[in-house]
Amino acid sequence: MLIAPTITKVKACKVFNVFDYGAVGDGLTDDSKAISNAWHEACHKSKSSQILIPQGKYLINPIVLKGPCKGHINMTINGRFMAPTDPKYWFGIDHWISFRYINGLIIGGHGVLDGQGHLAWSSNTCMKDPKCEKLPISLRLDFVNDSRVHHIGLINSKNVHMNIFSCHNISIRDLKIRAPGSSPNTDGVHIGMSTNIIVSDSVISSGDDCVSLSRGTKNVDISNVKCGPGHGISIGSLGGCPNESEVEGLVVRNCNFIGTQNGLRIKTWAHSHSATVSNITFEHIKMTDVFNPIVIDQQYCPFGNCDQGYSSKVQIRDVRFKHISGTSRSEVAVHLRCSDTNPCKNIMLKDINLDYTDGTADSRCSNVFGVACGKQNPPSCMEQFGITCPHN
Known part of the structure; x- marks a missing residue:
């Protein structure tokens, strides 16, 4: 804690x-x-x-x-x-x-x-040129x-x-x-190689992540943040450098996302070095017209020039999505795309209620193991394995 x-x-x-x-x-x-x-x-x-x-x-x-x-x-x-x-x-x-x-x-x-x-x-040419x-x-x-x-x-x-x-x-x-x-x-706010950081009671509107966390970030508490427009709250992208320090101990709670591109996101490069993300909790989150409310993306490739055929070496484990509700602007409200060589482990979905604004919401999963309990809208696609759901 x-x-x-x-x-x-x-x-x-x-x-x-x-x-x-x-x-x-x-x-x-x-x-x-x-x-x-x-x-x-x-x-x-x-x-x-x-x-x-x-x-x-x-x-x-x-x-x-x-x-x-x-x-x-x-x-x-x-x-x-x-x-x-x-x-x-x-x-x-x-x-x-x-x-x-x-x-x-x-x-x-x-x-x-x-x-x-x-x-x-x-x-700014950085979205097209990483050497900008x-x-x-x-x-x-x-x-x-x-x-x-x-x-x-x-x-x-x-x-x-x-x-x-x-x-x-x-x-x-x-x-x-x-x-x-x-x-x-x-x-x-971007945080890297830092410990014991609190971000609270703030309003953030931007053209990128409202809060982003990179390698070596530990024990971060984000609460009562209103985010939008922007790209949500993101961990990553990770695995781009050798010997990256672990990201662990993040809590995001009691936050509102309004009209953002993403909500809660973890992203890693597909062609990556080894790294670890662990002990992450997202809870009591409200989404309003968010395009991608819940995302794990281990094939992240923003420049469109990534080598094909690689699987991320970043291990994602012990991640909890709890009490998350609202509306999604895309059909796929929950998208968990994990590495086929390092599957996501101990992922929890508890009391998820996300409606698609133009129809029935869907979820998509690959290489993810964990548990789904309580209300699941959209229905969970995760392979149940390894952990049990708590009462709270």
Whole structure:
């Protein structure tokens, strides 16, 4: 069972107002240096500090706010950060605002990070070219521990809105993330190589996954998230690299999916390296006009150029789909397509009630073993084997 992260509460002892460091806040003047200077001074204070960004518009070019810091820092964003419009400041750059090597960070306030992605989305060729130039992620947390992000808005990122990499003990709550459903690769929150992460009480609309999880992610709790438009909540794609760390201990609960491409999805490459996904629970989920509500896809091939005849080496086991209801925009409301050499094991379907909006819903299964119990709409196609259903 996931234990909620213990987040240090920061009581600010000194306030560093970015206006005191030369910020203008008119949306036209480059305020990057003022924010970096305020960060540098606060980071070197031995006591806790608050960096205050008052109301206003702040043009910010790509910056890295780096630790380790001597004290905890509360970064209060009440204004609106504006990403650069000139491609020389964003094309081929992997970050916009990046925090690295920090413990005890709070990012809050009621401000907005505006990625101005409409200027860059036409330059995104990644769905056709896996070697494409990367575009900046709006908010990156790399090697950040015992920290939280709350109550801010992220809109129209050029790439992923928020990326969590190699972090531990992070709470993310009360976020509003928004981009058009047509915007490419604009995941809401992406998590990789991180442990003990909570995402809760947030509204995410994007052109890609609302929340995505990649290799090495363990003990993640996602709750009370409203997702749509977007591609749902996804694990993967996995197996693309050798020696990938396991994904385990994910709970997704009490979430709503509205008009998304997918709902709950696990995806792995067919021509893959060995990896493992285990101990996953999806429960108390509401679907409204979701195209693919429940999906396991071990033949994932988004570019259409995959080698044929390969079977995924990723082992998926101990996955529970419980109390999931609503409507599917496709006839196949449950599609479990597992590897023929590494079949999915101990998969549970309990109390599934998904209606097809234009007729009778169906399910399709291959190479999946587990148990189905309670209401099953559509009727389960899974081979019953190995486990029993609990009462709850």
